[in-house]
Amino acid sequence: NAGVTQTPKFRVLKTGQSMTLLCAQDMNHEYMYWYRQDPGMGLRLIHYSVGEGTTAKGEVPDGYNVSRLKKQNFLLGLESAAPSQTSVYFCASIPDSFNSPLHFGNGTRLTVT
């Protein structure tokens, strides 16, 4: 049982390049989340999804897009990467109840030069 899997684990981008981060969960969870972690800033919510085909904005959505075409996958896209998007990105999921603890992946470390 893999839980929440994030790919890639590391990536270096140049300013202006685009990329997609993939999050996959095998727990049949309805809700999925993308957070970014920066030094001194904690975990900040970028976007989230409460079910297949739905997405919503979190605290810091600008510069990112997301898609949830399949229940098990939640994609985070950067159309034109900026150095301010250098961060560690975490994906998480929960069952259909919000009063449940998040299950996190191990993160993707992204550097934008």
Added chain:
Amino acid sequence: DQQVKQNSPSLSVQEGRISILNCDYTNSMFDYFLWYKKYPAEGPTFLISISSIKDKNEDGRFTVFLNKSAKHLSLHIVPSQPGDSAVYFCAASAGDDKIIFGKGTRLHILP
């Protein structure tokens, strides 16, 4: 505006003593609170939670206390062990599907 605040960036505690990590919140609609622990290069892992209808929840060495009138919660770890050295995040939910985290407190357990 920060809705979940962890005002101590770091804390050092002697092994065997009690560790107390604090968290304050501003949104009175929050009704579910969680603590997570994070080691370097890993994702956060769930520790313990508490609903707003309770003022205490205990799980082994970990106890969370909630003071709704003060909008304050704390995590107590007794006794502290070397493996408890990590970053601890407080998180809260208002039932609107968003789960908001604080900035974290780095706990160092000293031998």
